[in-house]
Amino acid sequence: MSASAPPFSDEHDQLRQSARGFIERELTPHAQRWEDERWFPDEVFPKMAAQGLLGLKYPECYGGQGGDYLHEAVLVEELARTGSGGTAAGIGAHINIATPPIWKFGTEEQKQRYLVPAIRGELIGALGITEPGAGSDVAAISTRAERVDGGWLVNGEKTYITNGVRADFIVTAVKTSAEGGHSGISFLIVDRGEGVTSSKLEKLGWHASDTATIAFEDVFVGEENLLGELDGGFKLIMANFQWERLAMALGAVGAMTVAWERTADFARQRSAFGKPLSRHQAIRHKLADMATSVHTCRCVTYDALRRFVGGEDPLKEVTMAKLLTQRAAFELMDDALQIHGGAGYMHEYWVERAARDARLGPIGGGSDEIMREILGRVLSL
Ligand SMILES: Cc1cc2nc3c(=O)[nH]c(=O)nc-3n(C[C@H](O)[C@H](O)[C@H](O)COP(=O)(O)OP(=O)(O)OC[C@H]3O[C@@H](n4cnc5c(N)ncnc54)[C@H](O)[C@@H]3O)c2cc1C
Numbered sequence: 001m002s003a004s005a006p007p008f009s010d011e012h013d014q015l016r017q018s019a020r021g022f023i024e025r026e027l028t029p030h031a032q033r034w035e036d037e038r039w040f041p042d043e044v045f046p047k048m049a050a051q052g053l054l055g056l057k058y059p060e061c062y063g064g065q066g067g068d069y070l071h072e073a074v075l076v077e078e079l080a081r082t083g084s085g086g087t088a089a090g091i092g093a094h095i096n097i098a099t100p101p102i103w104k105f106g107t108e109e110q111k112q113r114y115l116v117p118a119i120r121g122e123l124i125g126a127l128g129i130t131e132p133g134a135g136s137d138v139a140a141i142s143t144r145a146e147r148v149d150g151g152w153l154v155n156g157e158k159t160y161i162t163n164g165v166r167a168d169f170i171v172t173a174v175k176t177s178a179e180g181g182h183s184g185i186s187f188l189i190v191d192r193g194e195g196v197t198s199s200k201l202e203k204l205g206w207h208a209s210d211t212a213t214i215a216f217e218d219v220f221v222g223e224e225n226l227l228g229e230l231d232g233g234f235k236l237i238m239a240n241f242q243w244e245r246l247a248m249a250l251g252a253v254g255a256m257t258v259a260w261e262r263t264a265d266f267a268r269q270r271s272a273f274g275k276p277l278s279r280h281q282a283i284r285h286k287l288a289d290m291a292t293s294v295h296t297c298r299c300v301t302y303d304a305l306r307r308f309v310g311g312e313d314p315l316k317e318v319t320m321a322k323l324l325t326q327r328a329a330f331e332l333m334d335d336a337l338q339i340h341g342g343a344g345y346m347h348e349y350w351v352e353r354a355a356r357d358a359r360l361g362p363i364g365g366g367s368d369e370i371m372r373e374i375l376g377r378v379l380s381l
Pocket of ligand 1: 370
């Protein structure tokens with residue numbers, strides 16, 4: 001199964017080869033240890049930056065590579081080869097959800113102060129929207145920013161924030177009017193400092209990433225850190241959802257591809273009842289179904305990507321790609337685990353981790369139910 005297919009060109013294939021080489025050399029060999037240690041080192045960011053991998057889609061004037069979302073798509077798919085959902089998630093949060101709003105909506109001064117060092121891997125970013133009382137219903141956030149001389153005082157709590165412990169800055173959704181809601185939310189770039197405290201959360205998968213609760217207690221944020229328009233934050237949330245969901249679909253396609261390759265190899269090598277597992281019809285059919293699922297997910301995702309980079313607003317196609325791939329990835333990992341038998345349940349086998357890591361997909365970045373609600377609206381149901 002070649003990854004090279006429209007909309008990708010030879011140039012993207014070259015990037016794919018070099019990104020894969022870097023990932024398999026510098027990240028994959030450490031994946032198990034980082035998962036066990038519940039942390040991947042911050043040095044991964046400058047290392048990736050040195051390869052140009054933190055700024056693929058950003059203009060050269062900010063230290064980026066001057067590419068576009070297709071280049072980023074290649075990296076997101078290849079990051080699955082890390083074999084640590086948590087590491088891929090930490091890097092992904094930085095490049096796919098924390099820095100894009102600054103690039104799109106930031107002032108020149110904000111880009112110099114945050115985007116440029118973020119592309120160099122010197123500052124690490126997080127996106128803070130979810131709260132204990134508001135997840136799917138993002139308009140219900142209650143973290144509030146009160147106007148004071150020269151800026152705002154922020155009070156409240158965010159939760160399940162990727163890079164929530166290590167992040168130097170948090171692109172944070174806050175209520176800037178008493179009512180909040182769709183027309184009363186703004187974004188502030190909050191620096192880690194006085195009044196900001198993080199607590200790391202234990203979770204089912206993505207162990208190497210620092211998912212955290214972040215409390216803000218009388219945190220002063222200067223007015224120069226308002227990102228985008230005052231009370232215009234809901235638009236900003238919506239603007240990045242398409243890419244975030246597309247990136248999740250691409251990540252799932254990457255992870256499914258690797259899982260299929262490894263499981264097929266295992267089934268060819270492992271014997272039972274005098275012949276390789278892959279020669280037993282039930283297993284062979286399962287592998288055939290898995291390959292079909294990978295291909296279907298890739299086609300649907302690449303179609304959405306093609307439309308996205310072509311300038312369409314492919315809400316329907318991106319939503320379908322997110323919905324299809326996240327559940328399919330989880331199901332494929334479960335099949336892969338089953339084919340591994342008892343070994344699949346063991347910590348030392350990659351598939352045990354892959355199955356746990358894949359469970360987040362149907363929840364994060366907008367759950368399956370929310371994807372169906374969006375499709376219900378798009379399809380006028
Ligand atoms: C590991 C991890 C990393 C994350 N990283 C980040 C991050 O970096 N930044 C960030 O801001 N957030 C992050 N999140 C939060 C994530 O986006 C939310 O968990 C997700 O949006 C769901 O919100 P919730 O957990 O509050 O669930 P809820 O919104 O409380 O939903 C609970 C259940 O009800 C369902 N439901 C809700 N509304 C409806 C409806 N209208 N109709 C039918 N069913 C509905 C949901 O689908 C879900 O099954 C992360 C979460 C996890 C687990």
